[in-house]
Amino acid sequence: MGANGMRPLLQLRSLAVGHGKEALITDIDLELSTGQCVALIGVNGGGKSTLLNTLAGLLLPLRGRISLDGKDLAGSSAAERARQVAVVFTGRPQTGLLDVRTIVGLGRQPWTGHFGTLSAADVEVVEWAMQTMDVQHLATRSLDRLSDGEAQRVMIARALAQNTPLLLLDEPMAFLDLVNRVRLLHTLQKLARDRGELIILSTHDLHTSLDLCDHILLIHQGRLWSGTSAEVRTSGMLEALFAGAHTR
Amino acid sequence: MTGRNIALLLVLLLLSVVLFFLHLLVGSVSLNMDSVIDALFSRSMGGNAARILHEVRLPAAWTAVLAGSGLAACGLLMQTLFRNPLAGPSVLGLSSGASLGVAMLILARPLWAMDLIPVHAAVVLGAFFGAMAVLFLIMLADGRMGDGVGLLIIGLMVGYLCGALIDVLQVVAPEGALRGFVLWGMGSFNNVVRTQLPWLALPVLLGLVVALLLMKPLNALLLGNEYASSLGVAVPGLRRTIMWTTGLLAGTITAFCGPIAFLGLATPHVARALCRTSDHRVLLPMTIAMGGMLALLCGLIVKWPGPAALPLNAVTSLLGAPVVAWVLWRGKKWARTA
Numbered sequence: 001m002g003a004n005g006m007r008p009l010l011q012l013r014s015l016a017v018g019h020g021k022e023a024l025i026t027d028i029d030l031e032l033s034t035g036q037c038v039a040l041i042g043v044n045g046g047g048k049s050t051l052l053n054t055l056a057g058l059l060l061p062l063r064g065r066i067s068l069d070g071k072d073l074a075g076s077s078a079a080e081r082a083r084q085v086a087v088v089f090t091g092r093p094q095t096g097l098l099d100v101r102t103i104v105g106l107g108r109q110p111w112t113g114h115f116g117t118l119s120a121a122d123v124e125v126v127e128w129a130m131q132t133m134d135v136q137h138l139a140t141r142s143l144d145r146l147s148d149g150e151a152q153r154v155m156i157a158r159a160l161a162q163n164t165p166l167l168l169l170d171e172p173m174a175f176l177d178l179v180n181r182v183r184l185l186h187t188l189q190k191l192a193r194d195r196g197e198l199i200i201l202s203t204h205d206l207h208t209s210l211d212l213c214d215h216i217l218l219i220h221q222g223r224l225w226s227g228t229s230a231e232v233r234t235s236g237m238l239e240a241l242f243a244g245a246h247t248r
Numbered sequence: 249m250t251g252r253n254i255a256l257l258l259v260l261l262l263l264s265v266v267l268f269f270l271h272l273l274v275g276s277v278s279l280n281m282d283s284v285i286d287a288l289f290s291r292s293m294g295g296n297a298a299r300i301l302h303e304v305r306l307p308a309a310w311t312a313v314l315a316g317s318g319l320a321a322c323g324l325l326m327q328t329l330f331r332n333p334l335a336g337p338s339v340l341g342l343s344s345g346a347s348l349g350v351a352m353l354i355l356a357r358p359l360w361a362m363d364l365i366p367v368h369a370a371v372v373l374g375a376f377f378g379a380m381a382v383l384f385l386i387m388l389a390d391g392r393m394g395d396g397v398g399l400l401i402i403g404l405m406v407g408y409l410c411g412a413l414i415d416v417l418q419v420v421a422p423e424g425a426l427r428g429f430v431l432w433g434m435g436s437f438n439n440v441v442r443t444q445l446p447w448l449a450l451p452v453l454l455g456l457v458v459a460l461l462l463m464k465p466l467n468a469l470l471l472g473n474e475y476a477s478s479l480g481v482a483v484p485g486l487r488r489t490i491m492w493t494t495g496l497l498a499g500t501i502t503a504f505c506g507p508i509a510f511l512g513l514a515t516p517h518v519a520r521a522l523c524r525t526s527d528h529r530v531l532l533p534m535t536i537a538m539g540g541m542l543a544l545l546c547g548l549i550v551k552w553p554g555p556a557a558l559p560l561n562a563v564t565s566l567l568g569a570p571v572v573a574w575v576l577w578r579g580k581k582w583a584r585t586a
């Protein structure tokens with residue numbers, strides 16, 4: 001399904017993100033390669049979701065540019081973007097009478113024809129995505145009837161079914177207990193490695209992500225710091241982040 | 249579509265055919281089976297039975313089918329667009345807007361001294377632009393408030409406002425014009441004559457085709473605007489298309505049949521309860537078929553007592569209001585469309 005080797009996928013050049021005129025994070029210069037699981041950490045209101053939404057192409061950058069696989073994100077249509085980036089937002093959508101299999105199937109939309117009919121290959125991807133996120137036993141249930149954690153896994157399975165090189169998750173671990181957080185991160189890390197994807201997730205769970213993510217992005221006072229887990233541990237960045245949080 | 253849903257759809261279509269045929273038989277003059285079949289297939293326009301059939305019964309039956317399917321599709325589109333189970337052409341003030349448009353053109357016609365356009369064209373234009381104006385207001389409110397309850401309240405207020413303006417117009421309007429407007433306001437499938445039928449059919453069929461072509465992005469919209477966008481849907485364009493389609497459907501149908509209560513709101517709920525999914529690829533065809541069938545049923549009940557026909561709106565409300573209440577009572581599950 002995907003090449004395993006690391007190749008540069010996401011490039012951010014002098015990027016500034018925010019809402020309206022107010023910039024939350026500025027001067028982001030960053031290059032991230034496929035095959036890794038990246039944690040995005042920062043205080044509330046620091047711009048984690050804003051950055052993820054900008055990378056997803058749902059918000060326009062205030063300045064600078066984002067290129068994905070060498071192509072400028074600003075120049076691509078929603079349909080093109082949908083084959084490159086999949087997103088899992090916080091919270092669960094109200095999907096009424098859609099069962100889990102149909103919801104995961106919606107992830108195939110960027111690849112299906114005018115009426116969204118799933119081919120045998122599409123169905124296979126959907127079943128694989130459900131199996132990967134361990135929601136196959138919920139396939140005929142409605143999303144309303146699931147626990148928060150189960151609903152979260154369904155929405156992740158939907159994003160996996162989209163089969164994109166870049167996967168963005170906004171606080172996917174918010175509703176999960178420790179065991180399930182570790183399990184989810186293991187799954188995501190394995191996906192990134194085996195399928196050569198770039199997975200970026202925002203989280204408040206510092207310890208689990210330091211242990212299980214390849215790369216850490218830290219938002220601190222309007223800047224984005226980047227480094228491996230080991231670098232983050234030894235650099236004193238975390239202390240700076242938390243000192244800032246306390247004095248605020 | 250599963251086998252069960254295909255079977256359901258076929259049953260609905262079969263029921264519609266039966267009801268359609270009953271429509272041709274029942275009326276102020278009863279026709280017997282033989283003369284109806286004879287008049288249908290012989291194509292001769294002579295004879296009383298044939299004339300009644302071709303000039304009155306057939307147009308009325310087709311009008312019911314078109315109006316019912318169109319309003320039902322319109323209701324489903326609005327419920328998905330606004331993510332609100334109580335959205336529908338009559339609830340969100342579209343019918344009131346259409347009524348105001350018609351009232352302005354018909355009642356105020358002598359005041360404006362404009363005889364440039366024929367009356368029924370004025371009705372169609374007035375209803376269409378009235379409905380579109382309200383829809384535009386609702387879209388503005390939706391963009392600003394983005395929550396379902398606030399939107400419904402705005403829709404209700406717009407409805408009251410239009411009602412009040414209509415009352416004012418009725419006071420200043422001349423006597424003769426009033427009667428026509430009041431009759432139009434009670435709703436009927438019987439006002440469309442044979443020559444007008446294409447003017448109703450074309451916009452409604454166009455609206456239905458557009459709706460059917462939107463089934464895939466409508467499904468994405470069930471996850472919300474952001475997810476739809478991340479799935480490759482150009483959301484602002486889709487919302488505009490849905491808006492134009494609902495305006496076209498509700499505007500045209502209201503123009504020809506008057507403001508019809510509940511068909512648009514209740515039918516998608518009944519269809520949803522039957523096919524047990526919100527997947528538009530199943531739900532939309534089911535809703536369209538169900539709408540046609542229910543409208544035929546209502547049209548038949550209207551004719552049942554004999555020469556003094558019941559007001560159509562009374563019948564749709566008597567059937568529709570309990571259905572909506574029942575759906576909400578049964579559980580939030582069916583009420584949640586989006």
